[in-house]
Amino acid sequence: MSAASVSSDTPAFTRRTLDCDRRKRSRGMSRDGMPMNTEVHSAGYTLKGDIMLSNRDTLRLGSEFHHQWLNDYWPAVAGHMMMGPNTYINVNGAKRDRLGTFAEWEAKWTPQLTTLVGLRNDQVWMNTGEVQPYSTSMMNMADAMAATAFNAADRKRDDSNWSATALVRYAPSDQATLELGYARKSRSPNVYERYSWGRGSMSSRMIGWFGDGNGYVGNPALKPERADTISAAVSLKGAGANGWTLRIAPYYTRVHDYIDVVKLADFTNMMGTPTGFVQLRFANREAELYGVDVSGSLALWQSSSAGTAKLTATASWLRGRNLDDGGSLYHQMPFNATFALEHRLGGWESAVELAVVADKNRVDATRKEPRTDDYALVNLRTGYSWGKYRLGLDVQNLFDKGYDLPLGGMSLGDYKATGDLRPVPGRGRSFNIGLTSKF
Numbered sequence: 088m089s090a091a092s093v094s095s096d097t098p099a100f101t102r103r104t105l106d107c108d109r110r111k112r113s114r115g116m117s118r119d120g121m122p123m124n125t126e127v128h129s130a131g132y133t134l135k136g137d138i139m140l141s142n143r144d145t146l147r148l149g150s151e152f153h154h155q156w157l158n159d160y161w162p163a164v165a166g167h168m169m170m171g172p173n174t175y176i177n178v179n180g181a182k183r184d185r186l187g188t189f190a191e192w193e194a195k196w197t198p199q200l201t202t203l204v205g206l207r208n209d210q211v212w213m214n215t216g217e218v219q220p221y222s223t224s225m226m227n228m229a230d231a232m233a234a235t236a237f238n239a240a241d242r243k244r245d246d247s248n249w250s251a252t253a254l255v256r257y258a259p260s261d262q263a264t265l266e267l268g269y270a271r272k273s274r275s276p277n278v279y280e281r282y283s284w285g286r287g288s289m290s291s292r293m294i295g296w297f298g299d300g301n302g303y304v305g306n307p308a309l310k311p312e313r314a315d316t317i318s319a320a321v322s323l324k325g326a327g328a329n330g331w332t333l334r335i336a337p338y339y340t341r342v343h344d345y346i347d348v349v350k351l352a353d354f355t356n357m358m359g360t361p362t363g364f365v366q367l368r369f370a371n372r373e374a375e376l377y378g379v380d381v382s383g384s385l386a387l388w389q390s391s392s393a394g395t396a397k398l399t400a401t402a403s404w405l406r407g408r409n410l411d412d413g414g415s416l417y418h419q420m421p422f423n424a425t426f427a428l429e430h431r432l433g434g435w436e437s438a439v440e441l442a443v444v445a446d447k448n449r450v451d452a453t454r455k456e457p458r459t460d461d462y463a464l465v466n467l468r469t470g471y472s473w474g475k476y477r478l479g480l481d482v483q484n485l486f487d488k489g490y491d492l493p494l495g496g497m498s499l500g501d502y503k504a505t506g507d508l509r510p511v512p513g514r515g516r517s518f519n520i521g522l523t524s525k526f
Contacts, residue, residue: 128156147191155183157278169226179216181278186210203254211246211275215282233286246311248273266320276309276346280369288354291366298496301454302366309346310371316340329386337379345374350453363508365455374416378405394432401425415449417456418494437469447493457510462490475525487516
């Protein structure tokens with residue numbers, strides 16, 4: 088936990104970099120389809136410096152800048168009354184510039200006691216140009232009215248996001264470490280969360296990165312998220328280089344102005360019957376998340392003839408709650424755990440792994456999130472290393488177990504082909520062979 092990482096807008100950085108990028112992507116087809124063009128320009132830098140104030144104190148200073156420019160437009164399709172005669176301008180030259188600066192002080196008071204305190208500010212400037220629907224005909228009236236309102240509104244936004252972190256680490260012995268931390272993270276909305284505007288069924292369903300088939304509408308009035316987290320961790324280990332280990336890390340997060348959604352309407356078919364999908368608008372809500380992560384290992388044996396073997400395990404439990412309506416937050420992973428028996432003998436490394444996932448029965452009713460059943464998968468992996476090379480074989484889902492992905496969204500391709508609406512299924516049995524080389 089550090090000041091460089093308390094902002095969700097950007098990952099922590101550890102070196103000086105300069106980056107420029109320009110990309111253009113086309114989606115859809117010009118024949119019997121819907122062309123969608125996206126052009127992105129990005130540039131930025133990261134700087135970080137460490138100042139050794141004393142044997143005890145280290146001061147870290149840093150700065151980061153990221154520029155993003157985005158055009159998203161959908162050319163008219165000849166012969167389609169709804170998709171023409173104009174180009175649909177979804178995002179018109181939107182920019183999102185973020186300047187981040189941070190300072191962090193790490194102090195090693197004793198060999199057992201370390202503290203870390205950091206402060207970070209991110210200035211975010213956003214704006215975008217006027218938009219345009221395919222037409223102003225009755226079939227596109229919802230989009231035409233939304234475009235008029237969007238163009239008449241003030242679209243410029245300036246956010247000042249403050250983040251902070253504080254961490255105390257105490258190791259009373261070589262076999263135990265205790266940690267207690269606090270962090271505040273801030274995140275401004277992205278371009279689509281603020282500036283997507285279409286209110287028609289088709290146009291809003293083209294927005295979203297959730298794979299759920301719902302339609303999403305942006306909200307220029309969104310405020311930045313602010314999350315306060317209290318966390319702790321206890322790490323224990325047995326004596327010797329190959330002893331047992333155990334780490335337990337609970338946490339609690341309260342999020343102010345959490346960027347969630349509110350329902351606008353149900354999508355219906357030609358007969359007026361609900362399809363099971365809904366139109367949603369991004370909105371600020373209040374939320375909380377809490378959980379615990381557990382990991383550990385246990386050495387079984389070590390010998391020159393039989394090699395080494397150990398058991399490893401990880402488990403994660405999480406709950407997320409919308410405090411405004413009392414419902415569950417979207418895309419929250421249910422309880423999951425992984426157990427593995429690992430063996431090494433000379434250049435050979437092998438493992439058999441059991442992955443267990445519980446029922447997903449806490450879902451977001453607003454987005455009609457699907458429930459999924461529990462499942463358990465067996466995976467195998469083995470590999471041999473010699474010199475600079477390694478040859479490996481992985482077998483995933485050994486017994487070809489059928490299951491649904493808890494965070495996979497809806498299987499929209501199957502729905503279009505068969506009318507059967509169901510979660511995205513997980514991968515069946517798969518074999519993967521890889522050869523790697525170090526140089």
